[in-house]
Amino acid sequence: MNKIGVIFDLDGVIVDTAKYHFLAWKDLADHLGFEFTEAHNELLKGVSRVRSLEILLDIGKVKLTDEKKQEFLISKNEHYLQYINKMGPEEILPGATELLDNLDKLGIQYVLGSASKNAPLILKQVNLYDRFVGIVDGNSVSKAKPDPEVFLIGAKKLKLKPEHCVVFEDAIAGVEAANRANMISIGIGDKNTLSEADFNFNNLTEIPGDFFTKVISEKIFVK
Ligand code: BG6
Numbered sequence: 224m225n226k227i228g229v230i231f232d233l234d235g236v237i238v239d240t241a242k243y244h245f246l247a248w249k250d251l252a253d254h255l256g257f258e259f260t261e262a263h264n265e266l267l268k269g270v271s272r273v274r275s276l277e278i279l280l281d282i283g284k285v286k287l288t289d290e291k292k293q294e295f296l297i298s299k300n301e302h303y304l305q306y307i308n309k310m311g312p313e314e315i316l317p318g319a320t321e322l323l324d325n326l327d328k329l330g331i332q333y334v335l336g337s338a339s340k341n342a343p344l345i346l347k348q349v350n351l352y353d354r355f356v357g358i359v360d361g362n363s364v365s366k367a368k369p370d371p372e373v374f375l376i377g378a379k380k381l382k383l384k385p386e387h388c389v390v391f392e393d394a395i396a397g398v399e400a401a402n403r404a405n406m407i408s409i410g411i412g413d414k415n416t417l418s419e420a421d422f423n424f425n426n427l428t429e430i431p432g433d434f435f436t437k438v439i440s441e442k443i444f445v446k
């Protein structure tokens with residue numbers, strides 16, 4: 224088989240941390256005196272921490288000084304980490320471990336490509352950290368998704384051309400980043416929301432057994 228590699232988004236693909244982000248952001252919104260709903264939380268998926276705060280403040284029509292923003296970014300993250308520190312392997316999303324096992328069997332390497340600055344900690348909490356040949360996270364990039372930077376660094380870690388990389392993503396910004404990087408994009412979640420992806424699945428349990436050996440190989444190498 225010709226060489227391909229895989230880049231995984233973390234939040235919403237391997238683990239569901241959106242619920243913890245929601246609790247921590249909602250607490251801040253409560254403190255600032257406006258309502259923050261689960262529908263609002265959808266807007267923050269795949270978005271960097273700083274940009275998330277800006278979106279949240281827009282929702283509440285709240286203006287803050289840069290100093291206050293820094294303070295809330297720190298306190299929100301401290302609150303979020305209280306949940307993360309309680310995470311364990313049981314929080315790995317269905318199908319993720321089986322997919323990594325299958326990639327190992329096929330000799331296909333994978334790296335992480337996440338916007339989260341907490342990605343290494345989260346992977347350690349769920350005992351997956353050592354399985355990745357590289358981690359690209361919110362600390363390694365200067366431009367957030369939908370900029371392709373995070374995935375292009377991932378391709379370098381895999382020592383592969385971008386067009387030989389396959390990206391698993393649950394966020395619109397992430398699918399756009401993968402497409403802009405000239406990689407194969409796999410949308411995990413609602414097909415209508417992630418309509419720009421090359422392939423769509425509701426979750427990782429739906430990936431067919433021959434997906435990498437046949438479907439992806441043919442798409443990349445048989446033109
Ligand atoms: C992404 C999440 O993976 O990471 C976003 O989808 C989050 O919701 C972003 O805002 C940044 O996360 P962190 O852990 O650096 O605050």
Ligand code: MG
Pocket residue numbers: 232233234235236268269392393394397
């Ligand atoms: Mg995600």
